[in-house]
Amino acid sequence: MDASNITFIIAAYTVTWIVLLGYLLRLVRKGGRARADYERMAQQRSGEKSQ
Amino acid sequence: MSLKREGKLTSSTDHLRDTQAARPPRTSNWLAFVSFAAVIAAQAYAILTSPADADMGHLQKIMYVHVPAAWMTFLSFFVVLVFSVRYLWRRQENDDLIAASAAEVGATFNGLTLMLGMIWGRPAWGVWWVWDARLTSTLVLFLIFVGYLALRAFTEDAQQKAQWSAAVGAIGALNVPIVYMSVKWWRTLHQPPSSPETLDPAYTLGLRINAIAMLLVLIYFIRRRYEIARLERAVEHMAEAAAMGGG
Amino acid sequence: MKRGWIIGGAVVIVAVFGWLLFGGLEKNVVFFLTPKELLAKGNDGIGVPVRLGGQVKPGSVKWNAQTLDLRFTVTDGAREMQVHSTGAPPQMFRDGMGVVVEGRAGAGGVFEATGLMVKHSNAYRAPKPGEEAHEKYKTLIQQSTK
Numbered sequence: 001m002d003a004s005n006i007t008f009i010i011a012a013y014t015v016t017w018i019v020l021l022g023y024l025l026r027l028v029r030k031g032g033r034a035r036a037d038y039e040r041m042a043q044q045r046s047g048e049k050s051q
Numbered sequence: 052m053s054l055k056r057e058g059k060l061t062s063s064t065d066h067l068r069d070t071q072a073a074r075p076p077r078t079s080n081w082l083a084f085v086s087f088a089a090v091i092a093a094q095a096y097a098i099l100t101s102p103a104d105a106d107m108g109h110l111q112k113i114m115y116v117h118v119p120a121a122w123m124t125f126l127s128f129f130v131v132l133v134f135s136v137r138y139l140w141r142r143q144e145n146d147d148l149i150a151a152s153a154a155e156v157g158a159t160f161n162g163l164t165l166m167l168g169m170i171w172g173r174p175a176w177g178v179w180w181v182w183d184a185r186l187t188s189t190l191v192l193f194l195i196f197v198g199y200l201a202l203r204a205f206t207e208d209a210q211q212k213a214q215w216s217a218a219v220g221a222i223g224a225l226n227v228p229i230v231y232m233s234v235k236w237w238r239t240l241h242q243p244p245s246s247p248e249t250l251d252p253a254y255t256l257g258l259r260i261n262a263i264a265m266l267l268v269l270i271y272f273i274r275r276r277y278e279i280a281r282l283e284r285a286v287e288h289m290a291e292a293a294a295m296g297g298g
Numbered sequence: 299m300k301r302g303w304i305i306g307g308a309v310v311i312v313a314v315f316g317w318l319l320f321g322g323l324e325k326n327v328v329f330f331l332t333p334k335e336l337l338a339k340g341n342d343g344i345g346v347p348v349r350l351g352g353q354v355k356p357g358s359v360k361w362n363a364q365t366l367d368l369r370f371t372v373t374d375g376a377r378e379m380q381v382h383s384t385g386a387p388p389q390m391f392r393d394g395m396g397v398v399v400e401g402r403a404g405a406g407g408v409f410e411a412t413g414l415m416v417k418h419s420n421a422y423r424a425p426k427p428g429e430e431a432h433e434k435y436k437t438l439i440q441q442s443t444k
Binding site: 005006008009011012013015016019020023024027030031034035037038041042044045048 | 083087094108109110112113116120156159162163166167171173174268272275276278279282283285286290292293
């Protein structure tokens with residue numbers, strides 16, 4: 001019984017980590033893009049201002 | 052000449068104040084490390100120390116991920132409810148962004164809960180899925196918040212987006228107590244929640260620390276998502292201001 | 299690309315809500331009947347597809363591994379019903395366990411099952427030496443027939 005159930009247990013923990021790390025990766029990527037856009041925009045704006 | 056110069060100075064300090072006020076918070080990375088390390092430690096503790104269940108054997112160990120995922124789903128949507136209502140009341144942009152961040156994180160945990168439930172159901176019940184009140188209401192909750200996120204992706208106008216999603220978010224979150232109570236109100240295949248009376252002490256501590264560890268991850272996810280939402284909104288505001296003529 | 303996802307999502311949502319409204323939910327709010335409730339229907343309960351839930355009466359399981367023929371009795375403490383099923387049961391199926399069977403009650407009083415599911419209680423315990431695992435299912439069935 002346990003021999004086949006170990007597959008389901010491993011599957012459950014694997015799915016958990018895929019979702020947690022997958023969402024973390026999404027945040028890191030999206031965050032990096034948003035931060036870069038923000039810095040570029042802020043610089044552009046202050047550049048326009050000081051001219 | 053000097054007047055013009057002064058004018059420029061004022062607008063330049065205005066701009067500084069704007070960006071200062073809108074400057075989004077930076078979520079520090081230590082919470083990410085601490086929360087993920089806590090999950091690893093909690094899972095290791097629970098897996099290594101808990102005995103096989105009298106009926107389920109080691110399948111009981113799926114509880115340590117399925118149950119905390121479900122709790123985090125409920126908690127996220129409660130945050131959505133609170134900040135959606137607060138938005139409708141005060142009309143503060145940031146309340147909308149917090150609600151949206153919690154909704155995305157909540158939908159992620161909701162999807163995870165469903166997948167883990169199916170993985171647990173197949174060996175424990177003999178079926179991947181049944182249309183009982185608990186499973187069906189959990190799926191409906193998931194679909195509502197997928198719809199919420201689609202609505203946000205589709206709506207251009209920021210204010211319209213905030214109003215509609217606050218309404219959908221608040222009504223959608225009202226399904227949380229229905230999902231929770233479904234196993235008590237109706238006859239289901241899913242068992243009612245365990246309590247310290249029905250859960251052997253050998254499993255209680257493991258479940259609790261896994262829930263706490265997952266809570267840290269949840270807090271990190273929502274904070275980080277909110278930081279991103281603030282950055283994106285600040286960019287939108289600056290672009291609008293630029294389009295209005297640099298004002 | 300994005301539009302495709304949203305339309306696909308909308309179709310799924312509408313389909314599920316439609317299914318819920320047209321019959322699905324009504325039938326599933328009470329996921330199963332107990333033997334007492336099914337027998338109380340008399341002839342109306344015979345031949346119609348239903349789910350029957352209860353406890354596998356201890357000592358009633360007869361399993362023929364050659365013909366894959368499974369017979370057991372489902373009880374709710376008040377009434378009981380014989381169940382006939384073909385095919386291997388789920389691994390957690392055993393004497394005294396909670397169970398939900400899909401199928402129809404035959405005229406002879408035997409329930410012909412097409413599907414078999416195990417219902418767990420919310421109790422989790424490490425097995426003690428010599429312990430009978432099915433005691434807690436009696437209380438489970440009593441709870442759900444209240």
